[in-house]
Amino acid sequence: MGPSGPRTGGRSPGAAADGGLTTGAVARLLGVAPTTLRSWDRRYGIGPAAREDGRHRRWTGADIAALRNMCRLTSAGLPPAEAARAVLAGPRATAAPEPGRTSRGLGEPPLGSARRECRGLARAALRLDAPVMEELLTEVLDRYGLPAAWDEVMVPALHAVGRRWESAGERYIEVEHLLSWHVSGALRGVSAARPPVPGAGLSLLACAPGETHTLALEALAATLTQHGLPVRMFGAALPVEALEEAVRRTGPDAVVLWAQSRDTASHALAARVGAVEWGVRGARRRPVVFTVGPGWAGRQPPGTRHPHGLADAVDALATLGAR
Structure with a gap:
């Protein structure tokens, strides 16, 4: 509004x-x-x-x-x-x-070649202008679709605000929190654009234990929902025992594990989740584990998949469900 x-x-x-x-x-x-x-x-x-x-x-x-x-x-x-x-x-x-006009003023967040809407979103965040942030997020989702809006507007704006906070101590932490809140709200407001895909496999999305950054998983959940693909989003810091129980109860084709930092990206966790079996006796199945997030960079656990970017993850999960 x-x-x-x-x-x-x-x-x-x-x-x-x-x-x-x-x-x-x-x-x-x-x-x-x-x-x-x-x-x-x-x-x-x-x-x-x-x-x-x-x-x-x-x-x-x-x-x-x-x-x-x-x-x-x-x-x-x-x-x-x-x-x-x-x-x-x-x-x-x-x-x-x-569109395409790019001019920058001194002291603005360093946004490189990101879309002009990204610069506008970062400026609105810096002045704590919540109504304008809501309008811009709605506009970019309508104009570019979710993957492009996430990759080219939301993520660069979040990174720019984060860099501003890191370079200024604690001065801009309220800016980052407000922008994250509105991005999360915009993602949760995305509705299905097509009917459910018949026979599509279920994807479980969860942060690794101890991991609190959820926005990237929220973007993935929203995009899967928009494509008519079933998803269960468990959010931040899900204990491994709870994740194992969720796998047994829902029988997913895939489990997506997000790790923002190397401290939370655990090979043992990925192996443990990938070993959980579900289904009737004689036809037991195991989920395919996807490791996503910068914490896994350069250290992908054996037997897991590591998509690059939102669109790649959606394509991989859609293909997996169609087996």
């Missing part, structure tokens, strides 16, 4: 006698941090035309319309300075940038 418009009946909280709004009220209205509004005013001149007593900001309807354009352009990928110049130049200059 996008930001709602200003109220027309009565005086909104934070409104001045002349109908203008305080900075705090505008920040709540647009879902933008007050510090961001003050920065745009100070650096680029995107500020209120009127100031009460010569000091206190009072934002009019025209001022708020300019801010909406500023939010839209920065979220579409323009650096704040360039977006501000377009806003100040008037309505004819505030069209969103064409």
Whole structure:
């Protein structure tokens, strides 16, 4: 959902006698941090035309319309300075940038050649702009489909924010948490785009014990669901005994084990899961174990499969189920 418009009946909280709004009220209205509004005013001149007593900001309807354009352009990928110049130049200059346009401002997350939507998503995260993040995530999923949206927008944005946090100590950890939460919500909102595939095998998805990073598995679960392939997602840090019991109870064709770090990527775990048998006596079967995530890089356990990327994993699991 996008930001709602200003109220027309009565005086909104934070409104001045002349109908203008305080900075705090505008920040709540647009879902933008007050510090961001003050920065745009100070650096680029995107500020209120009127100031009460010569000091206190009072934002009019025209001022708020300019801010909406500023939010839209920065979220579409323009650096704040360039977006501000377009806003100040008037309505004819505030069209969103064409696809493929790549311009960067100083101090932005290092996103390389990622899509412009990725830069917009990272900027929205840095200013804790939840409504814009939701809009962007919905748009990229609709426009590019889940695998491309994950690989080209969500993952690079998460990496960029993570690098910003690592380079600045604990300053941006709230940014990473907020972005992760909204990405997770967008993935869980994906629904099946086609009917269930007849005879498709079941895939169990779980993080290794001690592993708490689930977003990549959530993306895989959402993509399998979208393709009509059955899946059970068990999430973070599933104890190995519980995973073994889930295999026996559900009889999956595949078990996908995610490990973010080498500390949680255990060869013994993969072997133990791959040895679990299910089915009737005389026709016992074992699941194929897929090891995914950077923790397994360069140390793939014998007898397991190690797909590269989301699309590769989906193709491999779909083919396995069709045996």
